[in-house]
Amino acid sequence: MNRQEMIALLGSLNSVWGTSGHEQAVGDRLGEYLADCTDEQFEDALGNRFFVKTGTHPDFKVMVSAHMDEIGFIVQDIWDDGYVAFLPVGMHDTRLLVNQVLTVHTACGDVEGVVGIKPVHQGGPAGGAPTYTDLKLDVGTFSRADTEALGIRPGDPITNERGWRMLGDNVFSGKAVDNRAGCAAMIAAMRQLKDLKLDATVVCCGSAMEEMGVKGSGPAAQRIRPDVAICLDVCFGAADGEINANNRRNELGKGPALMFYDWNNTSCLGNIVPQRLRTAMVDAAEAAGCPYQIGVTMNCGTDAAMIAYAGIGILTGGIGIPNRYMHSAVGTVCVDDVLHAGEILAHFIKDAAMHFEIQN
Numbered sequence: 001m002n003r004q005e006m007i008a009l010l011g012s013l014n015s016v017w018g019t020s021g022h023e024q025a026v027g028d029r030l031g032e033y034l035a036d037c038t039d040e041q042f043e044d045a046l047g048n049r050f051f052v053k054t055g056t057h058p059d060f061k062v063m064v065s066a067h068m069d070e071i072g073f074i075v076q077d078i079w080d081d082g083y084v085a086f087l088p089v090g091m092h093d094t095r096l097l098v099n100q101v102l103t104v105h106t107a108c109g110d111v112e113g114v115v116g117i118k119p120v121h122q123g124g125p126a127g128g129a130p131t132y133t134d135l136k137l138d139v140g141t142f143s144r145a146d147t148e149a150l151g152i153r154p155g156d157p158i159t160n161e162r163g164w165r166m167l168g169d170n171v172f173s174g175k176a177v178d179n180r181a182g183c184a185a186m187i188a189a190m191r192q193l194k195d196l197k198l199d200a201t202v203v204c205c206g207s208a209m210e211e212m213g214v215k216g217s218g219p220a221a222q223r224i225r226p227d228v229a230i231c232l233d234v235c236f237g238a239a240d241g242e243i244n245a246n247n248r249r250n251e252l253g254k255g256p257a258l259m260f261y262d263w264n265n266t267s268c269l270g271n272i273v274p275q276r277l278r279t280a281m282v283d284a285a286e287a288a289g290c291p292y293q294i295g296v297t298m299n300c301g302t303d304a305a306m307i308a309y310a311g312i313g314i315l316t317g318g319i320g321i322p323n324r325y326m327h328s329a330v331g332t333v334c335v336d337d338v339l340h341a342g343e344i345l346a347h348f349i350k351d352a353a354m355h356f357e358i359q360n
């Protein structure tokens, strides 16, 4: 896959919507790209999607996980004046919601609305970040009945309305790079392996409900019971020169980060990658000839935290794609980093049986 093909893939994946619990369109799109490079597809009760490429050793399994869901919102209520009250799905900074266009996905179709505030001439908003009581979605109606007539109901999912764009020729910005970038890397790896007969059976999982607290991947891993797993997600991309006390710097354009440690000290979710898997991940990056960084980070929990502790425990590592402005409508990733994540993953999969089968 070249850069232009990756830009098209990222654009395609960013153009479908899928908040937590509503990942169907994303899963269907993954299925379109993976149909001719996997042997079997299925779905579980949570909405996790599985794509299996059977190897010569069907019992030796590599699981690749990339969450399909994006952050968004959910309709909570409809005010008497027609405004739509909503709650978060995933972690948000409410300051980013002002001046935003949101799309409500109703049973009768999509409805756009805007989130505004009192004009600056009238003093603007009160100080501090707005709360979900302050924020109202204006869908152009003036009564509850009018809003209901548009099909809007409590429980309807809401997404950021934001197309994608290239910034220069190597930086992709969009509302759902977390984690369509990981999905794209998974697709790139499987397309690279398309015509190879592998030792390992590869089970790609487009996981559900990561943004709601890494809900889908644990049950998915229990079903697959892989020998080794790699989780693809975004990681914090530092601005050049930025020093962040919590995070080793992972810069855009310097390669994907091999995630050796992530831990959220609030939820205590996290993953520490054992040495033999760290060695195999570095070997894969070196064999691929790709630039890479090491990811040692806090407060960036991923599916890896659930996969590692599923069942009797699973050897689990992560590949992080540096992402600036995480959890906003303007997240950015470097296209080459996504390509390199796919190449490193492809090499890891090719050599996984050699690295791990004997021990299992």
Ligand SMILES: [Zn+2]
Residues within 6 Å of the ligand: 178, 211, 327
């Ligand atoms: Zn996220």
